[in-house]
Amino acid sequence: MNLPPYQNFPELSSDTLILRKIVEGDIESLVEISFYNALPALTVEDAAEMQERINLDYQNGSSIHWGIADKKSNNIMGTVGYYRGFKNGSGELGCVLKPEFQGKGLMTEAMKLAIKFGINEMKLRKIGAITSGENKPAIQLLKRLSFVKIRDLDDDEVEYVFVK
Ligand SMILES: CC(C)(COP(=O)(O)OP(=O)(O)OC[C@H]1O[C@@H](n2cnc3c(N)ncnc32)[C@H](O)[C@@H]1OP(=O)(O)O)[C@@H](O)C(=O)NCCC(=O)NCCS
Numbered sequence: 001m002n003l004p005p006y007q008n009f010p011e012l013s014s015d016t017l018i019l020r021k022i023v024e025g026d027i028e029s030l031v032e033i034s035f036y037n038a039l040p041a042l043t044v045e046d047a048a049e050m051q052e053r054i055n056l057d058y059q060n061g062s063s064i065h066w067g068i069a070d071k072k073s074n075n076i077m078g079t080v081g082y083y084r085g086f087k088n089g090s091g092e093l094g095c096v097l098k099p100e101f102q103g104k105g106l107m108t109e110a111m112k113l114a115i116k117f118g119i120n121e122m123k124l125r126k127i128g129a130i131t132s133g134e135n136k137p138a139i140q141l142l143k144r145l146s147f148v149k150i151r152d153l154d155d156d157e158v159e160y161v162f163v164k
Helices: 024-033 044-059 106-120 136-144
Strands: 017-020 064-070 076-083 090-097 126-132 147-152 157-162
Touching (some): 017 106, 024 044, 064 106, 076 106, 090 106, 106 126, 106 136, 126 136
Parallel strands (some): 090 126
Antiparallel strands (some): 064 076, 126 157, 147 157
């Protein structure tokens, strides 16, 4: 296993996207998609505080959170990462896109980068994702990426796992 934190924060890129570290100048544009423990940020201050907690989680080795940036403008369009620890070599992916960037295949591309990094670099043995059973876009995304449903959880949540 090769788990966070790393000497240099890993930057991942495709033809159109860069997955990169979130910096102070990104926070304002991230308020509407900032969450911590499923609670949303309401202000820039909330989002900044959440980012600090996310940075601590990275330093403690329990998560890695990337900003999804447009390769040309470097503007952040969403976030993706592994959250809630790496128990038994498994990672749990989470992701969110700002509404204006949805429906273009961007998260499919970002998740592919995060999955590849999880398998090849972190050496994860299992990659999972949990979402609400009502969350059609998330379920469509997971299926498109070859995740399969493994079980129903409490509160109408469902657990999916990536199958190579
Ligand atoms: C889940 C979420 C990220 C999915 O976003 P999305 O935009 O539907 O996903 P993608 O960026 O991969 O885009 C897929 C859409 O673009 C279309 N698309 C266009 N070009 C595409 C391409 N080259 N590749 C894949 N899809 C493409 C697909 O047809 C699909 O549209 P459809 O749903 O109308 O069929 C988004 O709904 C979101 O942020 N939700 C809130 C947070 C959340 O629920 N997170 C999930 C936690 S697991």
